[in-house]
Amino acid sequence: MWALLEPVFRAGETFPHDPTITEAEAQLAWVEQSQAVMVALDAAGAVVGTYYLRPNSLALGAHVANAGYVVAEHCRRQGIGSRLCQHSLQAARRLGFRAMQFNLVVSTNTAGIRCWQRNGFQVVGTLPGAFRHRQLGYVDALVMIQALVESPIP
Numbered sequence: 001m002w003a004l005l006e007p008v009f010r011a012g013e014t015f016p017h018d019p020t021i022t023e024a025e026a027q028l029a030w031v032e033q034s035q036a037v038m039v040a041l042d043a044a045g046a047v048v049g050t051y052y053l054r055p056n057s058l059a060l061g062a063h064v065a066n067a068g069y070v071v072a073e074h075c076r077r078q079g080i081g082s083r084l085c086q087h088s089l090q091a092a093r094r095l096g097f098r099a100m101q102f103n104l105v106v107s108t109n110t111a112g113i114r115c116w117q118r119n120g121f122q123v124v125g126t127l128p129g130a131f132r133h134r135q136l137g138y139v140d141a142l143v144m145i146q147a148l149v150e151s152p153i154p
Helices: 002-013 023-032 080-094 110-118
Strands: 036-041 049-057 062-072 101-108 122-133 138-149
Touching: 002 023, 002 049, 002 062, 023 049, 023 101, 036 080, 049 080, 080 101, 080 110, 101 110, 101 122, 110 122, 110 138
Parallel strands: 062 101
Antiparallel strands: 036 049, 049 062, 101 138, 122 138
16 A cells, blocks of 8 residues: 555645655555554555545544545556445445545546546635645645435424
8 A cells, every 4th residue: 555655645746745754654544543444455465545534533523524536657547436425425434434535635636636526526715825835835625525415304
C-alpha cells in the first residue's frame, strides 16, 4: 500500500499529510485510524487504488462518514476513483452512516471534484486559502457532502 500512497503524499497536492510522512505514519493515518479500508487490484494482483472510511467526527458527529481515495497515477482516468467512491458510499450505508463529508477537497484537484460531483456530492462551502499546496502555495479547499439516507420530513 505504501508504494501507492507515498507518491501522492510526497507530492503535497491533494492530502494535508506532511510530505515527509514515514511509512509507519502513513499506515497509522490510512489504515489503523480507519473503520474500513478497501484496496483495488488489477487483473495481475497489483494495487491500483485504495480508500479509507471512518467517522468524520466524534460522538455526536460520528454518524457522518469521511473518506479519502488514492488511485495509482498510471491508472487514472479509467474510472477507478469513481468505482472506489461508489463502493465507499455503499460501505458507509452498510455501516450505518447517514451522510459522507469531505472536509478538505483541494480546489486544484479538478478531476477529483468532477468525480465526487458525478457521484452525488455537492459543494457546501469554500475555505479560502485553507490548503498549502506544495507547488502553488495557499489555495482554496472545498467542503463537500452527500446524504446517505433520506431525511424525515419535519
